[in-house]
Amino acid sequence: MSVHTENKKKVTTLQLKKMKQSGEKISMLTAYDFTTAQIIDAAGIDVVLVGDSASNTMMGNPTTLGITLDHMIHYGRSVVNATKRALVIVDMPFGTVSGNPMKSLDAAIRMMQETGADAIKIEGGLEIKDDVKKIIDAGIPVMAHLGLMPQSINKYGTYAIRGKDEVEAQKLMDDCLLMEELGAFGILLEKIPAKLATAISEKITIPTIGIGAGSGTDGQVLVIQDALGMNKEFSPKFLRRYADLNAIMTEATQHYIADVKAKNFPNENESY
Structure with missing residues (x-):
């Protein structure tokens, strides 16, 4: 199987926006260690996400809530050390961006300085708009994460699809428009109806990355352990195993x- 790897230039947030404009789909996978990141980067992946899913896949925790900023910096640095072409995004873990803009900015600065990452990802919408604005205004690229937000699992009480009813769907659309207005360079949409994800992707000018959000988003992401069949217990409808x-x-x-x-x-x- 041939893979598109001709363009060896470093992927940037601007390039992702151009990919959306040209209709080229964006490929993203997670990685948490040097060796895995080196392999998928050399294979031509566009974006490597150092997800807080490391809490589950690397540490064995039942949710993403148990991973700390120090843990994420450790995993982020390992991935950055291995990556030459892909854009590297690191998740801000639970509690680091939660309504105190200066505290959130301090955590985001630590993440960028100590990992060398290209950008960070933050879960949440209107409720943390001041935090997101403070971070973006400081020059830190932010990808928003909306829809199902695993860091809020104790509030939801379920990993069910989000945005199915009209009220939640409208809030999701409003939050996406807000994140675009604040200056986010992209939005990850997790486990929402495909029609809603498509509508959002067509409405906003920044790229959307989907996981369990259908084919209408501007790109797709999977957890590497799931995509490569290392994790046998997790088998949601949206998952395709490639090995x-x-x-x-x-x-x-x-x-x-x-x-x-x-x-x-x-x-x-x-x-x-």
Whole structure:
């Protein structure tokens, strides 16, 4: 399978906007470590998201709430060190952007300085508009995250689709327009009706990235462990698995164990 990798120039927020304008879809995957980021960057991915989903995939927490700013800086720095072409966005974790603009700005500055990331992603809309404005006015690129917001899972009480009723759908549209007005360079839309995601994408001039939001967004994102089949327990409707690394890694590990037990590894050629 051929992959579009001819353009080796660094991806920027401006380039993402031009991709939307030209109709070129934006590809995004998560990564949390140097090796994975290096592989997907070399493969030609447009954007690498260091998601707070690291709380689940890397730390084994049941929600994203358990990951801290220090944790995210650690994962973010590892990914930035590996990435040459893709735009790198790091999530601001739960509690770091929550209604205190100066505190939020301090956290955002730490994130940018200590990771070297190109941008940050923030969950929320109208409720944190002052925080977002303060951060953007300081020169920090922000991608908004609306729809299902995992950091608010205890408020929702469910991971069900958001924006199904007219009131919530209108608020979602209003929040997207607000984030565009504040200067966000893009919006991630999670688990909302496809028609609503398409309508938002057509209404605003900044790129939208969807996860469980249909094909009408300007780009798509998946968690790398899900897309590559490492995580077998998570199987939502929107997920397409592009490999079965769980099976491959299990078989390889069992083969290694068998070789060690049988005294077949290491052999003479593998010894000094």
